[in-house]
Amino acid sequence: MVDMASKEQRIAIIGGGPGGLMLALILQKKGIRSTVYEREISDTNALRGGSLDIHEDSGQLALREAGLLEQFRSIARYEGQDMRLFDKHGKLFINNVADDNMPGSRPEIDRGILCELLLNAIEPGRIRYGYKLIEALPSDDGKHELHFENGHTDIADLVIGADGAFSRVRPLLTDAVAEYTGISRIDLSIDTEVHPELAAFNSRGSMFGLGDHKAISGQLNGDGRIRVGLSFRAERDWLDYCGIPFGQPEEARRQLLTYFDDWAEPLKNYIRCADGDVTARRIYTLPIVLRWVSKPGVTLIGDAAHLAPPAGDGVNLAMRDAAELALSIDHHSGELDKAIEAYEHNMYTYSSESARMSYDNIQLMLSDDAVTKIKNLLEKFLV
Ligand SMILES: Cc1cc2nc3c(=O)[nH]c(=O)nc-3n(C[C@H](O)[C@H](O)[C@H](O)COP(=O)(O)OP(=O)(O)OC[C@H]3O[C@@H](n4cnc5c(N)ncnc54)[C@H](O)[C@@H]3O)c2cc1C
Structure with missing residues (x-):
């Protein structure tokens, strides 16, 4: 051609x-x-x-x-392709296990x-x-x-x-x-070698915990780390005025936990067990x-x-x-x-x-x- x-x-x-x-x-x-x-x-x-x-x-x-x-x-x-869905109390709603014989x-x-x-x-x-x-x-x-x-x-x-x-x-x-969607997201990351219990809870793929117009998601990556996303409905400027010091990861994680006070412990562990940077972003759409x-x-x-x-x-x-x-x-x-x-x-x-x-x-x-x-x-x- x-x-x-x-x-x-x-x-x-x-x-x-x-x-x-x-x-x-x-x-x-x-x-x-x-x-x-x-x-x-x-x-x-x-x-x-x-x-x-x-x-x-x-x-x-x-x-x-x-x-x-x-x-x-x-x-x-x-x-x-494993996927687990929980409510904020840790009740399991879906546990999809990928079939190794049927890719x-x-x-x-x-x-x-x-x-x-x-x-x-x-x-x-x-x-x-x-x-x-x-x-x-x-x-x-x-x-x-x-x-x-x-x-x-x-x-x-x-x-x-x-x-x-x-x-x-x-x-x-x-x-x-x-344009801003009205949703902001904060990314964290967990080393599953240090936290094998979270790897077991998460499944080999994705985990979603949903409730109170918020979400905690965990996605196991090929390098053995779980990428965690905390999603919030929020005004466009919320990330600026919420007071969470994103540049100080330990303090940021402590403050983030307060937004999930009455959530089940294994779900809160997605914040507690994280190490490294805490990255905040706004979600946009055309x-x-x-x-x-x-x-x-x-x-x-x-x-x-x-x-x-x-x-x-x-x-x-x-x-x-x-x-x-x-x-x-x-x-x-x-x-x-x-x-x-x-x-x-x-x-x-x-x-x-x-x-x-x-x-x-x-x-x-x-x-x-x-x-x-x-x-x-x-x-x-x-x-
Ligand atoms: C947190 C998050 C999670 C996501 N998860 C998923 C998922 O699970 N599955 C999925 O399918 N999608 C996911 N997406 C969406 C996916 O990342 C994008 O749709 C995809 O990357 C789009 O590819 P692209 O090549 O069009 O653009 P991009 O990946 O954005 O690449 C654009 C490139 O252009 C370069 N660039 C930008 N401006 C200029 C410039 N002026 N001059 C020269 N270079 C420039 C950038 O540096 C970049 O390399 C996710 C997105 C986000 C933010």
Whole structure:
């Protein structure tokens, strides 16, 4: 499908997260060159979030196109599909144990390992670290001039925003901005070698404790640590005025425990047993059905296109977008604008369904009688 014209076109991918890396790799498989511009000075994916479940109909589909599906399956943690659901009193509502003889369709892998898999397969020199895009200026011929913080400029025939929630490419296509969901989250981490009792309580995958419009979640990662998330319904500024000193982890954990005073002891242990940093973040979302008028030479993938709360399949969508766009570019050999339009048309359908689900799920987790509602929802999928 590749002709000389498309070989010479300059494709710039802004952002080296799972979406941007997957796009560069599938294009490479099709013989199409691209350059990834990443703002960090080296790969930091391992530091940005924990274990991810990779779905058969999206993330794994992209891994197949990238030629990495078998390698992925050989290292993915199928037992990570275990899931336990408790109420705040420690009453067990769901205990789903992954069947070792029947590997499920959503195995887990740590974000760092997944991105390393992609990075190892990308030709050397295709990724430029330390390139933070400041702005992309459209010119009359449909190209874009890229301006980076390090003073460098470049021209691209096609610029793809894979630069996440606060994309610098998105304003070229839409005025939509990421908005606060009304939910804030505090991340902690536990070493299961020091606390094997918590590893046993947690299961080999995920644990959710729900009640009082709050949630404690625990997710066992490949490195033996449990990543803990404490979710609260809160005003946008709550993290600033709540008085919890996030920079002093021990005192922060002591104060956080007071928000869960009457919760069961094993659930409170997710705060007591944590060590290391305490990280606070606000959860943002884009409008659920975000569309724009297609423009020459520019498009978006992943969170830049359809950021949703982390309760669904953000990374899977980012990788599916990458596959859909790469295949469309290959299919429309040289005709980039047609390729973008076809990709966007297709992407709107599957991403808006998924964004709606993510938004509804996270609201449900922090609603009245959340544990019963989540139990009813999950049982439809777990049967
Ligand atoms: C706490 C939390 C937990 C999550 N859990 C899950 C989960 O369990 N399952 C799941 O599927 N999803 C989960 N997600 C969502 C998932 O992380 C995202 O949907 C996914 O990472 C999107 O990939 P992406 O490549 O589009 O963007 P990102 O992963 O955000 O990558 C964007 C990249 O662009 C770079 N960048 C940003 N701005 C610029 C710039 N101006 N110039 C150059 N580079 C730039 C960034 O440094 C980054 O490398 C979670 C998210 C959060 C916050």
